[in-house]
Amino acid sequence: MKFGIVRFPGSNCDADAYRAVTEGLGETAVYLWHKSRDLESSDVVVLPGGFSYGDYLRGGAIARFSPIMGEVVEFAHNGGLTLGICNGFQILCEAGLLPGALTRNRGLRFRCVPVSLRVERVDTPFTSEYADPDVPAETFSGFHRAPVVQIPIAHGEGQYTADAETLDALESSGRVAFRYVNGAGEATDAANPNGSANNVAGILNEAGNVLGMMPHPERHSIRALGPDDGLPLFRSLVRAVGTS
């Protein structure tokens, strides 16, 4: 099982994703250089956080033109499991693999805080391990969802924005994967750290094989450093690859 972690010149969570996979999960990871056109037969492709090309214009605006992205787009179109975290989410939107855009945080400030997320779906390749066998899953719009997890955010441009039609489509097809919530699991305005529409923290593409999320599961994937609520996401991917 091999995770390919794309390195853009300004990626800075690439090493964190690498460690989450190798140290936290005990699986194999390779770095994929942005100028390369080879995914090195990775089972999962991760677009990590950072500032891919400085991102002075817009997060991800330039990254989507890099050579590796051609391969990533094709991989994703062919059903390959693709995870974009933070800047990776921005890139996925810019590249058209996910709908909408990420704009400046409502408060206009960079924010680095742990946030509570509701896992809206536990029947996806990215979230199956969040299903708690002992707790009967609630249902929400017909989809199973899991309780609240703690995962940090660290971004200045994470306000998920899309037109009403797109949002409706995302909601009605259950493609919101994570939502910002308060401790009680409610998606309130106060629990929304950046002003995202519908408290959206992460979304899936139509086929369900591409996930973009602003929070950083890779930062909460190593026991020795504290909470490890991000690890089930990576474990889910291992399971998904193993059973496919």
Next chain:
Amino acid sequence: MNHQPQPRPGDPEISPELVENHGLNEAEYASILAILGREPTYAELGVFSAMWSEHCGYKHSRPLLRNLPTESAAVVQGPGENAGVVSVGGDWCVAFKIESHNHPSAIEPYQGAATGAGGILRDVFTMGARPVALFDSLHFGTLDDPRSRYLFDGVVRGVGDYGNCVGVPTVGGEAIFDAAYEKNPLINVMCVGVLPVSRLIRGEAEGVGNAVMAVGARTGRDGIHGATFASEELDEDATSSRPQVQVGDPFTEKLLLEASLELISRELLVGIQDMGAAGLTSSATEMSSRSGSGIEINVRHLPVREENMTPYEMLLSESQERMLLVAKPGCEEAVQEVLARWDLQAAVIGKVTDDGMFRVREGDALVAEIPVRPLVDECPTYEPEARESDEVEAQRSRLDEIDPEALLEKAGGAARALLSLLDDPTIADKRWISEQYDTTVQTNTLAGPGGDAAVLRLPDRTRGIAISTDGNGRHTYLRPRTGGRAAVAEAARNVACTGARPLAMTNCLNFGSPLRPSVYFQLREAVAGMGEACEALGTPVTGGNVSLYNETGGTPVYPTPVVGMIGVLKDISRRVGSAFTDEGGEIWLAGVTREELGGSAFLAVCTTDDQGNPIVAGEPPEVVLEAAANLVEFLVTGAEAGVFRSAHDCSDGGLAVALAECAIAGGQGFDVFLDRAPGGDSVSGATLWFGETHSRAVVTAVPEDADRVREIGAECGIPIERIGVVGGAVCRIEGGGHVAELDLTRLSERYKSAIPGRMGSEPVGVAR
């Protein structure tokens, strides 16, 4: 070809006025004539001016700094390099340094702070270390002042955006708000990096004929004479004479960082240095001075951003994100390849020579030829008159007639005073700042901002380092020697609170004009005090930065030595935090409390004199060096033994504030009785609650460990007493004839809303 540099067409004539405008006095100019044996060219004058500025030449501080201890078994690289390096065990070393960007930030807070962070990052990665942490020590005017809010807002965004983009977590710092810094804020940034000892590289230019290369951003006209500017006092409205503001480009910095580390690990370089203050001039001459070589460059080969730049401008530009490197013979191409991989360009601009000369050509024309040694190492130094100001002496004795209890009454009683202190932005929660910083990128952060010191995991995954920056301008103002000692002692005990053993330190000396006898006195005394504490605590100084002329309109800032301390944690699983977490845990106070209310936050925040000004008076708490060392030993021993469940030192606001901070951090109330505190029965109530006597800490332990706590105290020579228990939703303090019973939520609310409440919920625009 000419054998002597000739004036370049268009150069101004060298006149006494021009010399003076370059910040050089007559005697200094005479030395230049003697060194050159002729009149300097305009470019040469610029070079001397920059290298002999206070910032580069340490004119007024070098003689004082000589007395600081700089050696220990752990020190791998002491002062004189881009950054200090210490061994932290195993194969691993830590490179670290602090630097000021005070004047640029006073003009343009966002870019000033951003480029400050950029500069210190380069100092660390040019040692071969990967930067793992930034710290920012900030001093501003009070937040009632709109300009101070604007500066504070801009600086925090600047540090944040830069560090966040480069991917280095900012894990701690300080933020002090005091009218003394209103016109002249202090922005000090510290960077810490980690390297395997085999990667260590220095800023050297060795090997005749080796290529000298300029890498990174192109050179523009920005920051010309920045070093000289940093060595003058801030002029209220001399906008025109200010150097062009430098704009940071963190993306290019990130490329430089990765490329440099790759070049170093592939062993392609002889030496590497940041083009920081005094740009190309200082990097080229310092590198060759360290190696006893010479260096020759041709400015025609320097990549520039603007047209028609003169050699003078190219030599003195402080454009950011540039580095100078010396390649190993035959490695130029490999160097170019690595840089190309990172989309960076490098230009060979010259070569190493062996004649001890800094030689600059523009095409065929020789524009400068200066012997390196005297230029770099023989900057004239001064030890001007030092005399304490009468005003300070008067302030010190002012408290003699005042009864502390009367002051406490005037402050509205103990509970009121405690709430006021928690609401003081200097003491209050700093989350408004630290949440704008990425604190967890690189996944090493075990303890970010909020505790006594930040703790990071080292690559071996068992060891850690703890970092803290500290200083107390108010104490230093009242008694500079004590303030110097205190900065070191406080930083060391903050590090020790986590269980880490303090190892070495860097420092930034932020003072007014040394030409003022009262300021030079402060500088001399503070440095001496720092040195004494370093000796006593076994924490040598591996480098630092001196920022003088921090004054406006003839009023200097408080003398503010800032210490950045590094400690080593043998086993990260034994790390101790400051929060009260265990309900039922017993609270102990370590260290004696003395009647020392002078210079306290209590006086400054809770009391006013007849004119309505905060009282900054009295003798600040003495730093008993033996007690300081013993407390460190106590904290480290208790942590390593796994006995302490929490540890937090007493500093600003004294014991009452320390207790409240532990409670707020842990979400647990407490019940304490202070009269039992060591020395508690012989001090006033006000002092018992709010005095800032050094070498004290609040620790907690489970009741079963009570005997162990006593034993460790006895072993380490630290008087300790059990003063209460953790638990509940109420914070109850009784002692010295006063009682306060406050809801934890109320305390917490005060503490957390102080800064956001003053800053508003939205960014402050560009207001001035």
Next chain:
Amino acid sequence: MTAAAPGVSSGGGSGEPRLPVWAVEVRVTPRQGILDPEGQTIQRALQDLGYAGVESVRAGKLFDLRLQANSAAEAEREAKRMCGELITNPVIEDYTLSVSEPP
């Protein structure tokens, strides 16, 4: 904030006299000689995308204001004061502005 009806202040219900509304466009650019990393990266990216004819890119900011004022001249004066006080940072930025009747 809903924009006022073109050319007319939204006023209060209070029957105050309504001032005409002006559209002010403020164009902010980095000062000469000031590094412009955003412009530079865009230029490089455009060249990489094959737009060889791009000689330079400067990145700036744009503000569209709607201002009540008695005259275009007054709107311009006010807007200039706002620029000096808040909207631009004269240490590193230059600006130009133009006043027109709102579309």
Next chain:
Amino acid sequence: MTAAAPGVSSGGGSGEPRLPVWAVEVRVTPRQGILDPEGQTIQRALQDLGYAGVESVRAGKLFDLRLQANSAAEAEREAKRMCGELITNPVIEDYTLSVSEPP
């Protein structure tokens, strides 16, 4: 990157024919319906400073390009392609542009 002399391509030393250079100003604004927290913040701040007549502020971006092209029309076509491809994100932004001879 040194800027070309106004109006003339920097060309190569290769004696290629020089194309005229055009100044293109691109004005990018948030699309209707997209939140503009920066504009709102500035508006509130201006009102706090006593500028009561500020009815609305929209914050956008401005890009000044220098483009080599055979004609103004060609420069405009090229610039539009650049905007569509890179400079703007149509999900959240609108733009207008104007071409002129460089000053």
